[in-house]
Amino acid sequence: MLGWALTFFIVAIVAGILGFAGIAGAAAGIAKIIFMIFVVLLVISLVANALRGKTPKL
Template sequence: MLGWALIFFIVAIIAGVFGFSGIAAGAASIAKIIFFIFIVLLVISLIANAVRGRGPKI
């Protein structure tokens, strides 16, 4: 149990270092871009599926 606590402590320290540096801001902006790309791909997929006329398989 102490081993797990030490592992989580080390992970928390690393996350804190990344969180207080500029890496977090860069990762957040990349995540926003990827999010909007996937939203566009979802809409295209839904439109293409509607045009083909096949409904979802249940």
């Protein structure tokens, strides 16, 4: 999911450089939404792991 956010971020940067403001804004908005979903799922995963009492295996 983080890969998708980075992809949309790069698309937004390239579109902004080329002057496509509408596409750049849309891609940046999508990237922000996907990144926030990633962060929320990461926090939920970390809390669930902590509540289970198991330490992460490296």
